[in-house]
Amino acid sequence: MAYQFKRIAVKIGSNVLTRKDGSLDVTRMSALVDQIAELHRKGVEVVLISSGAVASGRSEVKPGKKLDAVSARQLYSAVGQAKLINRYFELFREHKIACGQVLTTKENFGSRTHYLNQKHCMEVMLDNNVIPIVNENDTISVTELMFTDNDELSGLIATMMGMDALIILSNIDGIYNGNPADPASTVIREIDGGKQDLSEYVQTSKSSFGRGGMLTKCNIAQKVADEGITVIIANGKKENILPQLLVKGSTEICTRFIPAAKPVSSVKKWIAHSEGFAKGEIHINKGTEEALTGPRATSLLLVGVTAIKGEFEKNDIIKIVNEEGIQLGVGCTGYDSNEAKKLIGQRDIKPLVHYDYLYLD
Numbered sequence: 575m576a577y578q579f580k581r582i583a584v585k586i587g588s589n590v591l592t593r594k595d596g597s598l599d600v601t602r603m604s605a606l607v608d609q610i611a612e613l614h615r616k617g618v619e620v621v622l623i624s625s626g627a628v629a630s631g632r633s634e635v636k637p638g639k640k641l642d643a644v645s646a647r648q649l650y651s652a653v654g655q656a657k658l659i660n661r662y663f664e665l666f667r668e669h670k671i672a673c674g675q676v677l678t679t680k681e682n683f684g685s686r687t688h689y690l691n692q693k694h695c696m697e698v699m700l701d702n703n704v705i706p707i708v709n710e711n712d713t714i715s716v717t718e719l720m721f722t723d724n725d726e727l728s729g730l731i732a733t734m735m736g737m738d739a740l741i742i743l744s745n746i747d748g749i750y751n752g753n754p755a756d757p758a759s760t761v762i763r764e765i766d767g768g769k770q771d772l773s774e775y776v777q778t779s780k781s782s783f784g785r786g787g788m789l790t791k792c793n794i795a796q797k798v799a800d801e802g803i804t805v806i807i808a809n810g811k812k813e814n815i816l817p818q819l820l821v822k823g824s825t826e827i828c829t830r831f832i833p834a835a836k837p838v839s840s841v842k843k844w845i846a847h848s849e850g851f852a853k854g855e856i857h858i859n860k861g862t863e864e865a866l867t868g869p870r871a872t873s874l875l876l877v878g879v880t881a882i883k884g885e886f887e888k889n890d891i892i893k894i895v896n897e898e899g900i901q902l903g904v905g906c907t908g909y910d911s912n913e914a915k916k917l918i919g920q921r922d923i924k925p926l927v928h929y930d931y932l933y934l935d
């Protein structure tokens with residue numbers, strides 16, 4: 575069977591892996607592992623981003639007293655992640671395939687060094703036929719340090735690893751053009767990258783164990799497709815869904831985001847996804863805004879900077895803001911904040927943000 579993609583990220587939502595009572599659905603897990611094993615045997619490289627730690631830990635521990643939300647998430651994920659990865663390990667072993675655990679946090683995507691270390695780790699696993707199974711390290715990432723959900727994490731991984739496709743498996747066939755419970759609603763089969771406003775269709779409601787909901791999936795999918803990666807939202811509870819989606823000329827029901835044709839450099843992709851990690855703000859004057867947003871690739875020079883806010887190190891991500899206070903984009907800084915503040919207004923020195931490290935919205 576010929577598949578359309580050679581390298582994919584597969585994200586499995588909590589709802590796919592949990593039964594109605596919250597217990598881990600080992601039958602479903604086993605079916606998905608069988609499908610990934612089949613793809614792996616046929617030469618498709620797969621990175622799995624699996625949710626389900628919190629949901630599967632919940633049925634294992636019964637706290638003596640009522641816990642606050644953060645403590646509960648830490649406790650359940652610590653226990654649940656051990657249970658989850660242990661299951662995956664055994665299930666893949668039945669196929670004589672090794673898998674390995676990668677736990678990460680939002681902070682690991684904020685510095686280029688950590689980012690490249692993570693990428694290297696997963697590359698070395700794939701080179702050695704090991705399937706990386708990624709999840710957020712829920713035990714230490716709390717409140718503002720958290721990803722919105724694993725959809726956001728899967729988008730970052732797909733971009734970082736230069737995937738051909740990101741497949742987001744949820745408990746629903748795709749994005750419906752109305753309330754999914756309404757029989758008149760149908761699945762939107764194709765979405766042209768970032769060009770369509772989907773907010774009118776997507777309800778803010780979430781399924782019982784999910785975190786972000788369909789709206790975050792849509793936002794992430796549009797961003798990732800804009801970077802040239804196909805994104806598919808499909809139902810992970812359907813039999814043999816992964817091979818069916820991957821087969822050339824597939825007619826499987828799903829929502830497919832058409833990737834943009836323009837190539838984007840890997841550094842720019844990292845920067846584009848890094849806005850949430852920005853450490854400071856660079857305010858620029860009108861002339862600099864015109865130069866940056868004009869047709870020529872232009873670096874951000876300190877001569878056009880009017881103010882620098884926040885503390886940051888060299889190579890950190892910073893926001894670029896115009897005179898009206900509107901954010902124009904993000905970049906990776908060539909100076910730390912103390913040095914940059916001293917050099918505001920200076921000419922003929924290296925740029926604050928080189929255009930290779932600049933991403934404008």
Ligand SMILES: Nc1ncnc2c1ncn2[C@@H]1O[C@H](COP(=O)(O)OP(=O)(O)O)[C@@H](O)[C@H]1O
Pocket residue numbers: 586587588589590743744745746748749750751752753754775776777778779780781782783784785786787788
């Ligand atoms: N227009 C829509 N189309 C499909 N699903 C929708 C839509 N609006 C809201 N949803 C809800 O989004 C849920 C999936 O998101 P989420 O709960 O985050 O799942 P997951 O755990 O797979 O990440 C669906 O079960 C559905 O209830």
Ligand SMILES: N[C@@H](CCC(=O)OP(=O)(O)O)C(=O)O
Pocket residue numbers: 586587588589624625626627628629651709710712722723724725783784785786787
């Ligand atoms: N890291 C969490 C994932 C939470 C989450 O994002 O869930 P989902 O919205 O179902 O993908 C866990 O493993 O429980």
